[in-house]
Amino acid sequence: MLEPHERSEKCKEMFSLLSEYLNMELPADACREMEAHISGCAPCVEFTESLKKTVELCREYEPEELPAPLGDAAREELLGAYRKMMATRTD
Amino acid sequence: MAGDAGAFDRFVAHFRAKVFQYSWLMCGQREDAEEVAQDTLLKAFESFDQLREPERVRPWIFRIARNACLMKRRKSVFAPSRELSLDEFLPAMEREGGQVKLQIADWSGLPDQEMLRSELKGVLDKAIGELPETYKSVMLMRDVEELSTQETAHVLELSEDVVKTRLHRARLAVRQKLDSYLQSAGGVRVGTA
Numbered sequence: 001m002l003e004p005h006e007r008s009e010k011c012k013e014m015f016s017l018l019s020e021y022l023n024m025e026l027p028a029d030a031c032r033e034m035e036a037h038i039s040g041c042a043p044c045v046e047f048t049e050s051l052k053k054t055v056e057l058c059r060e061y062e063p064e065e066l067p068a069p070l071g072d073a074a075r076e077e078l079l080g081a082y083r084k085m086m087a088t089r090t091d
Numbered sequence: 092m093a094g095d096a097g098a099f100d101r102f103v104a105h106f107r108a109k110v111f112q113y114s115w116l117m118c119g120q121r122e123d124a125e126e127v128a129q130d131t132l133l134k135a136f137e138s139f140d141q142l143r144e145p146e147r148v149r150p151w152i153f154r155i156a157r158n159a160c161l162m163k164r165r166k167s168v169f170a171p172s173r174e175l176s177l178d179e180f181l182p183a184m185e186r187e188g189g190q191v192k193l194q195i196a197d198w199s200g201l202p203d204q205e206m207l208r209s210e211l212k213g214v215l216d217k218a219i220g221e222l223p224e225t226y227k228s229v230m231l232m233r234d235v236e237e238l239s240t241q242e243t244a245h246v247l248e249l250s251e252d253v254v255k256t257r258l259h260r261a262r263l264a265v266r267q268k269l270d271s272y273l274q275s276a277g278g279v280r281v282g283t284a
Contacts, residue, residue: 012177012181015177015181016177016259018259019255019258019259019262020255020259023240025240025255043193043195046193046195046198047182047193047195049198049199050195050196050198050266050269050270051262051263051266053198054262054265054266054269055234055262057211057215057269058215058219058230058234058235058262058265059234059235059237061215061219061234061235062112063112063115063116063216064212064216065111065112065115065121065124066108066111066112067107067108067111067124067125067128068125070103070107074129075103077129077133078099078103078129078132078133078136079099081132081133081136081137082099082136084136084137085136085137085139085140088140089139089140
């Protein structure tokens with residue numbers, strides 16, 4: 001197993017900026033530098049792909065828990081506030 | 092929001108579910124999440140005139156929800172804590188025959204439909220659920236609700252740089268859990284440099 005200091009400094013730099021890269025939040029020059037590195041580094045390609053798929057899965061994620069049906073009293077409370085809001089807006 | 096009962100019901104149904112799910116994941120209690128959802132919608136109707144940009148209603152609602160969560164917990168579940176080191180998320184590497192090898196699962200065969208499989212969904216549920224609160228709140232806003240970095244910073248009252256830092260660590264932590272699951276389910280692919 002490699003010690004941390006043995007890892008490629010470039011790989012580590014890339015690793016730290018990967019989310020910003022995937023979010024297209026990196027400046028153009030940093031983006032080009034990263035793409036140049038990734039294109040020649042198989043582990044970085046694999047890692048980038050795995051992180052990209054993680055983000056895709058998170059974006060499709062829908063929590064299973066749903067609230068209980070809205071009770072009559074709670075709905076009336078909300079409807080009252082809504083009507084008051086609408087009355088204010090049309091004054 | 093149009094002034095009719097249909098608009099009211101659609102607005103309530105949509106945001107009540109969204110706020111409930113966010114609060115449930117942050118507070119961990121169904122009863123608290125139900126109350127946060129109700130309090131958030133009430134507050135939204137009562138202070139709708141404060142919404143300056145109607146197209147930004149989602150971050151506005153989530154900011155109210157986040158504050159309602161804080162009130163519910165009576166302490167900040169979003170309190171700053173030490174950021175986790177990136178080294179904690181680096182996959183294992185080894186040197187073999189002069190090459191550096193990365194131990195990583197084979198993600199290439201992960202079909203989109205896989206998401207529908209309950210096992211992977213369960214792993215993702217657990218991975219997100221177990222994130223430190225500071226990271227979970229950012230990931231829920233950025234990746235699940237797909238708010239922008241700027242909107243997330245506004246909702247959570249953080250700087251954009253902190254949002255970026257925490258989002259990256261949250262993603263790495265979730266990736267690590269999914270990778271462990273995929274390695275146990277389908278073996279390991281070794282990338283070489």
